[in-house]
Amino acid sequence: MELTLWTYEGPPHVGAMRIASSMEEVHYVLHAPQGDTYADLLFTMIERRKKRPPVTYTTFQARDLGGDTAELVKRNIREAFDRFQPKALLVGESCTAELIQDQPGSLATTMGLDVPIINLELPAYSKKENWGASETFYQLVRGLLINQSKENIQHDPSSWQKEGRKPRVNLLGPSLLGFRCRDDIIEIKKILNEYEIEINLIAPLDATPSDLLKIPKADLNICLYPEIAETTCSWIERNFGIPFTKTVPIGIGATKDFLDEVHHLLEKENKNQIKINSRLPWYSQSVDSNYLTGKRVFIFGDGTHAIAAARIAKEELGFEVVGIGTFSREMARKVRSVAKELGLEALITNDYLEVEKAIKESSPELVLGTQMERHSAKRLGIPCAVISTPIHVQDVPARYSPQMGWEGANVIFDTWVHPLMMGLEEHLIGMFRHDFEFTDGHQSHLGHLSRNEEKNSENTDNHLQTSSQENQELLIWTQEGKAELAKIPYFVREKVRKNTEKYARQAGCRQIDSETLYDAKVHYKDK
């Protein structure tokens, strides 16, 4: 039993819903009690979907448990089939139904329905949402293609040349409630098009079951979101010989590598140099970005986006990555190895308080995380950009804002750098606050941040008296010392405070005044 105040991922059947809702002509009968219908709002509210998820919940009640719940399941399957006429029917159960063991999937197969039935067994007490999505996509693809695969088609990656046509690829993995999938596929389509590569199909987003039957027609699978599509891609590789890409094209370097990998796997010569069609490299190089260099950044998210963010931060923006982690156990190994290269230890956890603690301890100047880190960062007064699911409604913007490809790199530059600039402007405004032109309330562009800052300075006080309790008896901040500390930009203030206290203890001072602050500064500069 695990105490959970908040969870990064929902249960696995929500992952199954993501696949079903992403597609057309698929229906999902879910053996579940009525409260589980809350999951519909994730799609209709966060994604602003105009359609209800294609899900029929059996909504059994306690009084049904004594009787024939299997009959109830069958009635719901029959009704859903008649009403929605799906071309593929997913049947599964949520946590509660798993315990009563009606085996809805097996029941469905005995009903003589003229539709492929995918029996989903998603262990609710050990697995989570992304795993559920991945497994569902895999079971669906496998269920639809299993008969084809027997023929054991020999795959020739260069057959497109022999047949005198353009190479064809599948884009696999984009789904609802993913991060910016809708826009990523537009961007990737556009880029591949520039290299004369055709899209065979995109799935699961907007695909139909009959589209999935065309999967083997492709020369290559592009695994855009490994969390969702890797299992499926490797099954296709084993059964149809179709290889798949391992590079996720987020960031300049990764997009280049991705294009190289695609060409290599297609045995396609790339006549022209890869043209970097993004402003990120120059923006990053321009003198205005001087102040970005060496910024301390903390990264937390799903595996794919966290890993991509680390590379961009380090190689493309010149940041220092001071922490990295993921909530995804499935991606833990990959994130650990990235962390190791950065000389860090990866944080693998589903506990947001642990993440918050890690953020605090590494005192970053920018947090890249999920919607939860946005809240944590706000509480800590640190700028933040969202790079990964779980998301809020405002993380599904109206404008075109991919993460992948060249345009994705532009979007990332803007969304990461803006919160930092805001922070810097806040600081400048703070510095000039006492000039007569400035009156309070001038900081209109980031109202909440400025208010936060005020709160923070109160916090500084509180901190001095309470939080560092172990030194409380030893160290006293004089009024003057406090005033000096308050002049330091809020995003480094905490770090300076800690260093100064550490220095004071080493130096045996009991009182900290402005001189102690300057002494400490010199002390740490020398090191």
Add this chain to the structure above:
Amino acid sequence: MSGATLLKETGPREVFCGLTSIVWLHRRMPDAFFLVVGSRTCAHLIQSAAGVMIFAEPRFGTAILEERDLAGLADAHDELERVVQNLLKRRPEIRTLFLVGSCPSEVIKLDLSRVAEKLNIALQGSVRVVNYSGSGIETTFTQGEDGALKALVPLMPESQEEQLLLVGTLANAVEDRLITLFNRLGINNVKSFPPRNSIDLPAIGSKTKVLLTQPYLTDTARELNARGAEIIEAPFPLGVEGSSLWMEAAANAFNVKDILLDEILEPLILRAKAAIKPYREKLSGKKIFLLPESQLEIPLTRFLRNECGMIPIEVGTPYLNKEIMKAELDLLPSDIRIVEGQHVENQLDRVREQKPDLVVCGMGLANPLEAEGISTKWSIELVFSPIHGIDQAADLAELFARPLYRHDLLNNKQLSYA
């Protein structure tokens, strides 16, 4: 009882479970913690219903069952005790701990009352532990509050003092206002349940007169009655009509003179009616369809029909307690179509057929209906907004008029042709 057309429907439902009540209960009692014993689904439900997570550490959480808990039951009870002890160590400000049962905990027959009992002995009164069910197989949405309050009744001290007890969570400001009005009527001893602090439980006895503020407190009312309290029969305090009858019922129970009652209420009623008028103009003659969710559907229909002139096409309700709803049903004519239970697909078919001007529904259904051109009002907003009492009647009307104004604004043909 009126002859309203009462129909029953079964089938797939689209209704929250009782766990959802935690979203407002934890705000009402800041010294209480709600610990759901359930699955990741339960945790996900509450955080999705609560929406934005602004607290560093919320006062609710889920002890998520894992495979090994399902294997051996004795262990699960011990595990739960361990989780609780850890939690309490970290959150010393907690005074009352609610162990909330869920579908999984009930299906595996985890005995939360036994765990609560053991913990109460171990904690020696420093924290009080109670339990109730918020499971989706037993309860819907607002019924969770009924369960939570019922669990507190045995802890209420005994008192033979004459008092008026308001039962059901209200917004604090609204509650203060209602108490002021009762004081003006000369009813000075007014208490609330749930209290604003879980440890300040009101006393109860045979001279307690209970006035329900919410229509979903069937079990709580029964328990209070069993402790000797008298339940005042009244409609619910929504709208001018309901709120004044509600106050009148209390006044009668306390033998307040009619003249005084009129003197106090009359000006409020006049003012509220004038305030409703512009909204009534918008709402009058418009068709409304209420999907089942909060149990507020019947009192709301009474308000929207009798005071705002709306035409109710269908009133869904998750379940119907005729006894508690009697005073409400009496105020409605016999041709109102009330449907208990739900078959969500068939019901949505009827919505599309009838083309109502406004549909009251859950958040899962709102955008899809809006996309079909049907204006909606989220039922969950009604449990969060201060809507009770005469003075709030116009605000209540405004909540329903707003989607219609919005609809006109965004579909203003004249604008595009101008």
